[in-house]
Amino acid sequence: MNAPVSTPTSAPALTKNQSLVFDVLTRSDAPMSAYTILDRLRDHGFRAPLQVYRALDKLLEFGMVHRLESLNAFVACAHPESECCGQGHGHGHGTVAFAICESCGHVSEFHDHEVDHRLGDWAKAKNFKPAKTTIEIRGLCGACGA
Amino acid sequence: MNAPVSTPTSAPALTKNQSLVFDVLTRSDAPMSAYTILDRLRDHGFRAPLQVYRALDKLLEFGMVHRLESLNAFVACAHPESECCGQGHGHGHGTVAFAICESCGHVSEFHDHEVDHRLGDWAKAKNFKPAKTTIEIRGLCGACGA
DNA sequence: ATGACACACGTTATAGCATAACGCAATTGA
DNA sequence: TCAATTGCGTTATGCTATAACGTGTGTCAT
Ligand SMILES: [Zn+2]
Ligand SMILES: [Zn+2]
Ligand SMILES: [Zn+2]
Ligand SMILES: [Zn+2]
Secondary structure, three states: OOOOEOOOOOOOOEOHHHHHHHHHHHHOOOOEOHHHHHHHOHHHOOOOHHHHHHHHHHHHHHOOEEEEOOOOEEEEOOOOOOOOOOOOOOOOOOOOEEEEEOOOOOEEEEOOHHHHHHHHHHHHHHOOEEEEEEEEEEEEOOOOOO | OOOOOOOOOOOOOOOHHHHHHHHHHHHOOOOEOHHHHHHHOHHHOOOOHHHHHHHHHHHHHHOOEEEEOOOOEEEEOOOOOOOOOOOOOOOOOOOOEEEEEOOOOOEEEEOOHHHHHHHHHHHHHHOOEEEEEEEEEEEEOOOOOO
């Protein structure tokens, strides 16, 4: 009874908990910490952090959610579904960057091919095998900037 | 008696605690968490996390130490002291990137002008005012890679 | 000198983020 | 049917970071 529920749409089937977490993140206009998500889902039966973390682990694996390392928080993926450097797993997007407004909390997700290549070249030159790349710009968005 | 001690060399004068923390980080060949630093300094009178965090805050401000967001850990700056995009504060280096080996823990700090500009251009186009940029590549270093 | 101020420090307590370890239930596939 | 896998719920624990309080010490203007 806890198995993922298949849908007629695309994307991997989500379990109930995964759907709940994903919905909360999707509706939010700012990153959320795992504990904030937990609080939003108390009414839906969530009682412990692990319920959230387990769902997040899967959503991250599916590429439907991103973790913001500099914030210890999570956002729903904002990709237009299909991007240039599809790289195999899940949603299929390569390295992505985030611009995080420290005033209003808004996050812009974007991909810059050039940056990606440039870092790839450095890695190749140093014989470094990249697994996951984090790019986060903290600052003030257009609406909040002086 | 707790004021910074002036030295004949360059760089800002460090207090005793700041020096101790910086020395530990400098001697380490891998990033250290604040609590690991604390443990290393018990013999020197450190008893509480705040002693470490306060020293780290200053060292970060001076640009002598960097925080690795994806690791919640800290490293001594590995710059050759003077770099291209000096940007005012402290040591005077612009945005820097880190390649972190997930096997041996070794960290390479580098600066890529092109990447820096590219992200700057994106920000300018979006009217986003960057304050601090994080770039971290996790993977396997040349020595550890298959 | 004396007071105001800034700053480093030490201590205790608390807040916030993340995982370990256990056992149960349902699904899958041999 | 049996074993392997996956998701789930619960309790306890560990790691990371800061709040709030008070102390001592230099600096500098009065
Ligand atoms: Zn995305
Ligand atoms: Zn904003
Ligand atoms: Zn540096
Ligand atoms: Zn290595």
